[in-house]
Amino acid sequence: MANLRDIQKRIVSVESTKQITRTMEMVATAKIKKAQAKIEAARPYALSMMEVLGNVARFAKGAEHPLLEEHVERKRIVVVSVTSDRGLAGAFNSNILRMSEDLIRKEESNGVVVDVITVGKKAGAYFRYRGIEPIAAYRDISDKPTFLDAKSIAAHVIPAYTVNDVDGVYIIFNRFKNVAEQSPELHKLLPIEQSVVEEAADDADIAAEYMFEPDAESVLELLLPTYVETIIYRALMESAASEHGARRTAMKSATDNASEMVTSLSRTYNRARQAAITNEIAEIVGGAAALED
Template identity: 70%
Template sequence: MPNLRDIKRRISSVQSTRQITRTMEMVATAKIKKAQERIESARPYALSMMEVLGNVARYVQGATHPLLEEHPEQKRIAIISLTSDRGLCGAFNANILRLTEELMRKAASEGAEADVIAVGKKALSYLKYRGVQPVAEYRDISDKPTYAHARDIAARIIAAYSEGRIDAAYVVFNRFKNVAEQKAEVHQLLPIERKVVDVDEEPLGPRPEYLFEPSPAAVLEKLLPTYVETLVYRALLESAASEQGARRVAMKSATDNAGEIITTLTRSYNRARQASITNEIAEIVGGAAALEES
């Protein structure tokens, strides 16, 4: 049975850990609010982009663009894996890496190779540990992504797809549902789905009129790369919010577990202390009785 000093030292250690996890929980809670605000502020832009693409597509019947064309055979794909730069966020990174490996195995089974773009130190370290060298890596942007980061990532895959160096591009990220729930998902970035520009029905009510310079086709050609950038940026924002949500849940669980451990150790300390006191009393009474007999 451990002595009182060992139990007391362990209680002190767990209390220090609980203080750290509680602080990290509070920090993650504050960051979640900011991340949610960024997602909400970006949502109108994304919806407007979809609306503008649909409206422009009405003036460009049978639109063609390299980003819309499906390659007849997939020999190489690109996978953008969005993880965090720091740990202590539960299964946040593990789910992304699992889906990334599943995509890589599926590509290999179909005779294709996979180029991975690692976003976050966790993806980078894991892939290198597995012997996979990412074609591009981004660090220290997981919690504060900017549109410039999204533009740089999108430019890589757009150029590679347009030049025929890759035949498809996917992004693996955690979608932020709420503070307590995040879901790992895979979205196809390239080729752009034809339904984005194909318009089956005319809009109800007034129809917006556009004046194009130089032409509707030229405007659509500029909008499609911007659309891909918007998708990447949205995924980065979703991942940033999900990271803080997962960290908050993980740190709250750790704080609660630390509290339970402290309660259990305190009971053990009290029992050990009571047993020590009882033993001392018994020794004193036994010594007094021996003196009386003598």
């Protein structure tokens, strides 16, 4: 049986770990709310943007745009892998990395070159360790992404797609379903699906006869990159909210486990103490009996 002082030391250490995990849990809970509010705050822009896109698409029907065009040959693609800067968030990062790895392996077996853009230190470190140097690595943005970050990521892929250097762009991120549930998701950024534009056009207000300045095609040309940026921004925000959600869940179970451990350690401690006392009594009784004889 372990000695009493050792058990007590363990209890103190587990207690202090529990304090840390509980604090992290509470911090994550607070941050989820903020991240969710940010997603909400972005909704009006996204909605208005789709409305404008719909109106423009209705008038520029059948307009060709390099970002809408599927390339005939598929030689090189870019994968944007969105993770967090910090760990202790359960399977949050490993889900994304596994999904990225699967995609890369699948594409490479078809002879496609895959470039990687990483968001978050975790993805950066993971790919470098595997000898894949990201074409761009973002860090310290995954906690509070801004639209400018999204724009900057878009600036790496949009021109490349336009000039046929790249034939497909994907983003892999954690979709925020609710506080307790996040799931990794693969989203195709480029080419933009024709259906997106068509659906937006169908939802547009038919009655309004819009004028466009300079003209519908030029506005569409400017609008499509913005659309891609909005999608990236949304993915970054969802990932931020998911990170806090995943961390909260992970820290909650860590806290629960610590409580359980303390209970079982206290039980062992009490049992050991009781055993020691019993032992002492037995010795005293034994000693007294020896004197009587």
